[in-house]
Amino acid sequence: MTGKAARWIFWIGTLSSAVIFLWMTYDFHRQTPTFAHTDRLTADVIAGKKVWHRYNCNDCHTILGFGGYYAPDMTKAFYRLGPNNIATIVMHPEAVYKNSFRKMPQLGVTQPEIAQLNAFLKWVGEIDNRHWPPQDEKFVKAYYQRAASPQNLSKVDIVMGACGGCHSFQNLGRNVAGSFDDIAKRIAYDRATLIRYMLNPQSVKPGIAMPPQNVTPETAGIIADFILALKVPKEVRQ
Amino acid sequence: MTAIEFPSQRVSLWYFRIALVLFILQVIMGLWLSINYAFTLPQALVDVFAFNTARSIHTNLLVAWMLLGFMGGTYYILPVECERDLYSTRIAYLQLAIFVLAAVTAVIGFLFRWTRGKPLLEIPFPLNALIVVAALLFIANVAMTIFTAKVRSALQWMLLGGVAFLAVMYLFGMPFYQNLNTDYYYWWWVIHLWVEGAWEVVTASIVAFIIMRVTGVDRKVVEKWLYVETGLFLFTGIVGTGHHYYWIGAPDYWLWWGGVFSALEPLPIVLMVVDTWMHVRERKNPIINPLTWYYIVGLAIYHLVGAGLWGFMHTLPPINYYTHGSQVTVSHGHLAFFGAYGILNLTIFYFAMPRLKNIIKYQDRLGRWGFWIMTIGMFLLGLVFGVAGILQTYLERFLDIGYSTAQITMMFWFRIAFGIGVVFLIGVIITVWHLFTIKPAPDQPAETLSSERGPAAEGI
DSSP states (O other), rough: OOOHHHHHHHHHHHHHHHHHHHHHHHHHHHHHHHHHHGGGHHHHHHHHHHHHHHHTTTGBBBBBBEEOOOOOOTTHHHHHHHHHHHHHOOOOOOOOTTTSSSOOOOOOHHHHHHHHHHHHHHHHHOOOTOSSSSGGGGHHHHHHHHHHOGGOHHHHHHEEEETTTOOETTTOOTTHHHHTHHHHHHOOHHHHHHHHHOHHHHHSTOOOOOOOOOOOOHHHHHHHHHHHHTTSOOHHHO | OSSOGGGGGHHHHHHHHHHHHHHHHHHHHHHHHHHHHHSSHHHHHHSOOHHHHHHHHHHHHHHHHHHHHHHHHHHEEEEEEEEEHHHHHHHHHHHHHHHHHHHHHHHHHHHOOOOOOOOOOOOOOHHHHHHHHHHHHHHHHHHHHHHHHHHOHHHHHHHHHHHHHHHHHHTTSSSSSSSSSHHHHHHHHHHHHIIIIIIIHHHHHHHHHHHHHHHHOHHHHHHHHHHHHHHHHHHHHHHHHGGGGGGGGOOOOOOOOHHHHTTTTTHHHHHHHHHHHHHTTTOSSOOOOOOHHHHHHHHHHHHIIIIIIIHHHTTTTHHHHHHHTSSHHHHHHHHHIIIIIHHHHHHHHHHHHHHHTTTBBBBBHHHHHHHHHHHHHHHHHHHHHHHHHHHHIIIIIIIIHHHHHHEEEEEHHHHHHHHHHHHHHHHHHHHHHHTTTTOOOOSSOOOOOTTTSSTOOOOO
């Protein structure tokens, strides 16, 4: 091979690849509104992205698969956890991960920041990214099934969507703070106290590890009814 | 008798020294990261020094010592290639001071959560501005040295092109993007087009120079290979960026273009191994310092294994669907960065540092220990991360038994990784110590050094 031929290989190789790449970059921008739903990029979503950066979440968590591999991927976290669980985990990691083999730092994220972060994670979850990551696809499907037929939404869906980050019921949720069956056997609160307890645990039982929950009073009512209904002895329930 | 031809080559020494110190710090921070995986840390400690802070220090130190090595290496070879001193040694020192100031401030800032929160590109805007100033000074200095030289070579242009490409790509990581998928689209313009573009061009040029020097193989032959290799690197590497766009929300054709082009990415590295091997066999110079040759051959082989083979393993979309963003990536990242760029920097240091101290033949007993401990240690580390990654992928994504269940198995593997990491650190310390205190061998070769630019200048 002559030196001239080698130079031609360099220039043709480099330029052809660059041209293809730049054209595809142009097309990427053309199609991004469809894939990433840029019309839903509200001020809250953008503020949420800034929160995501401010606390350097991305050096522990991956998002779209990029970042630190120390903590779960956040691409579909909104579907996997739901807004209340995200809020509880981010604001009170020391309580949620008290018995966990891996910890999350207490970052001092504020209430408004959590709302923005949730808006951001919801938007990210909606990016049409070919159903990645595989392990979260079941949560995405379940979410849309529930959304498609809200009239069929069971109490269990609502309760576990809000409390499943720490509590378990049957084979659902996580075993951080005990199962609802056990809790139902244990507690002696009436409905109003139970609702108050969820919204502000310290006001009912000072010193308890459970953090305040970011749910509406109506949802808290549904959860309270659900738990109190479990108090019925098992034989009768069948 | 002098080992360097131009006094201004001496500026590179400080670049090398600082790079080596950062290398040690990077590895220590890596050990700390493995402890985070291997053991349960108390909440109070996690609150003040979390994994994300440590990771940003680990990765930023990596980038910093790589760039210092490249810049120092460029300053070392440029006067020889241009047959003149650097345009300005003052600019070179000023640029180094600015760069180091920005890097040190960044690391201290991370400890106080002063960060942009964007992986690998965490440093905040004011420091980024300093880095840009340093980069501009560097490019201006390199360009002026080349423009005012009386001789012309392909290597000069390749080097200038490589460092300019490197600097321009950095700019794409600086703005705030509102849209996460566009954010990561351009994040890869920095990361991917660095490691599989600009850095490869710089590497290929520096390796070409060193091979030419130590083997005495004809410049024409070396430059011909350089053109073909960089051409193929850029041909496969630029469109190959697509292998990062499979799951970010981008059109389907990226799967094909990204998959096919990135599958071809090992080709230029194979070529690099072949040409290194041929040049070593057809050397016109005697082998004076075997360790430097170890590094040259080791670079080619490790580059192929770490970047080529390990990258190829999970670059195709059906596999990447499961391995993306897992410890498999960690395995590849460690083998590729160390194999392609860590060893490259050490090759430059072993080539240049003895000469900067007027040593023709150096004592290499310690250095050999360092070489073998580091290369074998990092390979084992890559295997352990790989096993952990396959396990994680299989448990979490294939069997779908939950994140925590998969992650708890990581503790065992990261205890092993920590142990190997300690051994690797020992290898690094031996190597750095050896380079800092490099001494002439008792049996110096009889012939003195002739001009470095001559066709069969010298052996090494």
